[in-house]
Amino acid sequence: NAGVMQNPRHLVRRRGQEARLRCSPMKGHSHVYWYRQLPEEGLKFMVYLQKENIIDESGMPKERFSAEFPKEGPSILRIQQVVRGDSAAYFCASSPDGTTNEKLFFGSGTQLSVL
Amino acid sequence: AQSVTQPDIHITVSEGASLELRCNYSYGATPYLFWYVQSPGQGLQLLLKYFSGDTLVQGIKGFEAEFKRSQSSFNLRKPSVHWSDAAEYFCAVSNQAGTALIFGKGTTLSVSS
Numbered sequence: 001n002a003g004v005m006q007n008p009r010h011l012v013r014r015r016g017q018e019a020r021l022r023c024s025p026m027k028g029h030s031h032v033y034w035y036r037q038l039p040e041e042g043l044k045f046m047v048y049l050q051k052e053n054i055i056d057e058s059g060m061p062k063e064r065f066s067a068e069f070p071k072e073g074p075s076i077l078r079i080q081q082v083v084r085g086d087s088a089a090y091f092c093a094s095s096p097d098g099t100t101n102e103k104l105f106f107g108s109g110t111q112l113s114v115l
Numbered sequence: 116a117q118s119v120t121q122p123d124i125h126i127t128v129s130e131g132a133s134l135e136l137r138c139n140y141s142y143g144a145t146p147y148l149f150w151y152v153q154s155p156g157q158g159l160q161l162l163l164k165y166f167s168g169d170t171l172v173q174g175i176k177g178f179e180a181e182f183k184r185s186q187s188s189f190n191l192r193k194p195s196v197h198w199s200d201a202a203e204y205f206c207a208v209s210n211q212a213g214t215a216l217i218f219g220k221g222t223t224l225s226v227s228s
Binding site (some may be wrong): 004006033035040041042043044045048056058059091093098100101102104106107108109 | 119121147149151156157158159160161164166205207209214215216217218219220221
């Protein structure tokens with residue numbers, strides 16, 4: 001897990017506020033994946049990004065959620081107007097390329113709590 | 116539909132005893148199979164993977180898993196469990212192209228002394 005940095009570790013928001021989750025991939029990794037883990041559920045894929053491009057966003061809700069991975073800086077998962085159902089652990093993973101999951105490394109996650 | 120089933124939500128094993136965690140998958144294409152471990156407050160760590168070849172794969176921390184195509188299973192085993200193995204274990208499947216992993220709901224392992 002070392003190398004993929006997520007912050008903050010814990011984020012508390014009130015309903016209607018915005019949440020911004022950050023992910024810095026491992027050095028040399030240009031592919032980032034976001035997963036969401038709801039209570040007592042496995043991880044669910046949300047979005048796959050390469051630098052400046054969204055490759056696959058099939059798992060991301062169509063409204064209120066967006067993701068970016070700019071040329072410089074971390075990947076950001078943004079949730080607007082949060083609701084209680086958004087409370088979950090959000091994990092980021094990175095890999096050096098998108099050809100295999102063999103070199104996929106996960107961060108420690110951000111626990112989002114919506115009051 | 117593609118899915119991964121881990122039938123056991125919670126398992127308790129005595130320290131030193133053997134362990135087997137079950138995983139069944141439903142996947143149209145040739146599956147790439149993974150087992151991950153998640154300790155409390157931590158991210159996921161890859162234990163082992165199966166892509167092709169020998170159906171018995173060895174992983175870290177003394178774990179192994181066997182791919183059985185006829186049973187659509189990829190069960191995780193360890194001959195002697197240590198207290199530090201207490202964690203949540205996830206089975207996952209993906210395709211060769213390295214796209215999204217599909218995870219099971221996980222099995223929580225408790226180790227009793």
